[in-house]
Amino acid sequence: MFRPENEPQLTVGEKTRIGWLIARMAKRGIAAHNSPTGDVYQADLQKKLDKVLDGARKREEEATRSGRARRR
Numbered sequence: 001m002f003r004p005e006n007e008p009q010l011t012v013g014e015k016t017r018i019g020w021l022i023a024r025m026a027k028r029g030i031a032a033h034n035s036p037t038g039d040v041y042q043a044d045l046q047k048k049l050d051k052v053l054d055g056a057r058k059r060e061e062e063a064t065r066s067g068r069a070r071r072r
Contacts, residue, residue: 007053008060014052021049 010018025045032040 008056010056011059014056017052018049021045021052 025042028040028042028045032038
């Protein structure tokens with residue numbers, strides 16, 4: 001699923017948002033572990049994470065096209 005070589009360079013805000021979403025997913029994972037049924041909905045958080053990564057890809061692609069790409 002996660003391939004670092006294909007992922008865009010993230011801004012501080014994007015990194016913060018992703019960290020927050022992953023923490024929420026972990027919290028829900030703990031809730032699922034303690035739940036009698038063991039099922040907790042996490043697809044909404046996954047969609048938000050995907051949206052942040054898609055926005056970062058789009059931003060990086062636009063910067064590359066306009067010649068403002070950051071050097072790694």
